[in-house]
Amino acid sequence: MAPVSIVNVTVLQKPVSIPGLMCPFISIQIVATGICGTDDHVLKGSFPNMDYPVIPGHEGAGIVESIGEGVTCVKPVIPLCLPQCGECSSCLNPDTNCCLKTHLYESQNLMPDKTSRFTCKGKQIHHFLWISTFSEYTVMPDSAIARIDDDAPLDKVCLFGCGFSTGYGAAINTAKVKPGSTCAIFGLGGVGLSVVIGCKAAGASRIIGIDINKDKFTKARDLGATECINPQDFKKPIQEVLVEMMGHGVDYSFEVIGRVDTMAAALASCHLSSGTCVMVGAPPLGSQISFDPMLLFTGRTWKGSFIGGWKTKDSIPKLVSGYMEKKFNPDVLITHTLPFDKINEGFELLHSGKSIRTILLY
Ligand code: COD
Ligand code: ZN
Numbered sequence: 312m313a314p315v316s317i318v319n320v321t322v323l324q325k326p327v328s329i330p331g332l333m334c335p336f337i338s339i340q341i342v343a344t345g346i347c348g349t350d351d352h353v354l355k356g357s358f359p360n361m362d363y364p365v366i367p368g369h370e371g372a373g374i375v376e377s378i379g380e381g382v383t384c385v386k387p388v389i390p391l392c393l394p395q396c397g398e399c400s401s402c403l404n405p406d407t408n409c410c411l412k413t414h415l416y417e418s419q420n421l422m423p424d425k426t427s428r429f430t431c432k433g434k435q436i437h438h439f440l441w442i443s444t445f446s447e448y449t450v451m452p453d454s455a456i457a458r459i460d461d462d463a464p465l466d467k468v469c470l471f472g473c474g475f476s477t478g479y480g481a482a483i484n485t486a487k488v489k490p491g492s493t494c495a496i497f498g499l500g501g502v503g504l505s506v507v508i509g510c511k512a513a514g515a516s517r518i519i520g521i522d523i524n525k526d527k528f529t530k531a532r533d534l535g536a537t538e539c540i541n542p543q544d545f546k547k548p549i550q551e552v553l554v555e556m557m558g559h560g561v562d563y564s565f566e567v568i569g570r571v572d573t574m575a576a577a578l579a580s581c582h583l584s585s586g587t588c589v590m591v592g593a594p595p596l597g598s599q600i601s602f603d604p605m606l607l608f609t610g611r612t613w614k615g616s617f618i619g620g621w622k623t624k625d626s627i628p629k630l631v632s633g634y635m636e637k638k639f640n641p642d643v644l645i646t647h648t649l650p651f652d653k654i655n656e657g658f659e660l661l662h663s664g665k666s667i668r669t670i671l672l673y
């Protein structure tokens with residue numbers, strides 16, 4: 312993989328007014344941004360329809376730098392990698408958070424008005440998830456910005472832009488983990504550990520962490536995992552190991568890696584009739600999954616979870632307020648803090664498995 316190059320990018324900060332388009336844009340100065348596994352997927356070319364060159368980054372916190380007509384949002388803010396327009400049928404439906412006016416349905420590499428606001432040496436650079444937080448100055452639609460507490464420490468609460476909210480919400484909102492239940496979490500990166508935090512908060516009695524890197528186990532146990540296992544220590548497939556351990560499989564399983572083999576294993580690991588499997592990781596570009604349909608026929612539930620099921624603009628500020636009230640503490644996920652120009656070191660730490668979350672400061 313080529314190293315990330317640090318270049319001076321020019322950002323067009325003035326809102327561009329497109330006749331008939333009711334979507335104001337806001338320029339944000341990013342103060343801190345985390346490196347998430349998804350940014351690494353961008354560098355590896357794992358996403359469909361991604362246009363390069365692109366500025367990744369989606370776990371940031373910043374301050375409002377300038378505002379457009381009709382925008383009342385003021386600083387400080389968290390950019391939302393899943394916007395919430397508040398008006399579409401998904402936004403009006405209490406059971407989903409996948410807003411229809413987002414990059415899920417149109418290019419994520421251009422702003423909704425089909426422009427790019429970044430150039431480098433005269434060449435157009437693309438946006439990522441409409442927020443591109445690996446840029447000190449960035450532009451995003453109003454629907455992709457959440458106003459947060461004035462006193463929130465931006466070098467910590469940037470984690471609410473993705474990792475913590477995604478994992479915690481997968482347990483609390485999507486799975487709706489019940490007290491006394493059993494859970495298995497495949498993948499103990501920043502997002503998987505946030506699932507562990509959510510399962511513990513929900514009162515699960517057994518929380519099994521699964522990872523091929525046993526260095527992740529200490530932190531997983533500190534956060535509430537009751538057992539940790541490495542699939543490479545067993546001759547049998549991990550789903551058979553889990554079913555044997557639990558009698559009939561776990562009540563809830565979570566795939567937080569983004570691999571089809573572990574997605575199928577997570578499904579087979581949950582209870583044959585009452586088990587729920589939640590897919591948090593995104594499958595690789597163009598992948599297909601094959602599984603025995605009997606796994607679902609007997610009653611298992613298989614669900615996806617994007618940004619923890621949160622309606623982001625409404626919920627992220629509340630999560631940050633909960634953090635300020637010390638209701639939960641994702642700070643423990645931050646293993647490294649580096650100046651932004653050491654971004655390549657941050658990715659090396661991720662690849663070597665030494666970091667959970669590296670926060671980059673501008
Ligand atoms: N078996 C068990 N564990 C494994 C295996 C395996 N075969 N392969 C890798 N792992 C472990 C790694 O050792 C690591 O500990 C963990 O899985 C992955 O962690 P990270 O640190 O690389 O990644 P996270 O936690 O930052 O992100 C994980 C996601 C699954 C969320 C991410 O990779 C992803 O798929 N994102 C896309 C989904 C999405 O859009 N989510 C919301 C925005 S990120
Ligand atoms: Zn919407």
Ligand code: ZN
Pocket residue numbers: 347348349350369370473474
């Ligand atoms: Zn992420």
